[in-house]
Amino acid sequence: MDLKFARTDITVKPKKAELEKIEAALEKQESxxxxxxxxxxxxxxxxxxxxxxxxxKSFYMNEVKYGLADNEYMYQVHIIN
Known part of the structure; x- marks a missing residue:
């Protein structure tokens, strides 16, 4: 599984998402x-x-559009303990 976090700047490549960091964030918070x-x-x-x-855990995923073009979207993932 090779996941990338959403870009914060359109000219920058997306950062790689590590499963350990996602799990660490869930240990600190309820969701x-x-x-x-x-x-x-x-x-x-x-x-x-x-x-x-x-x-x-509960897992909810949505596609979020932030522009009018077809390729202007990102995935929102909400994970709840």
Missing amino acids: AIFYFDRENSHKDLLELQDYFEAKG
Whole structure:
């Protein structure tokens, strides 16, 4: 599973998302929202969903459009303990 966080600047490449960092954020909080780049495959995001649901967590994923063009979107993932 090779995931990338959403870009904060259109000219910068997206940063790689590490599963350990996501889990560490969930240990500190009851729930967390993450934004993933459009370059992620839907299959990888579904694998992430399976991973956290196997651990007994709730997982919600949405596609968020931030512009009018077809490629101006990101994935919003909300994970709840």
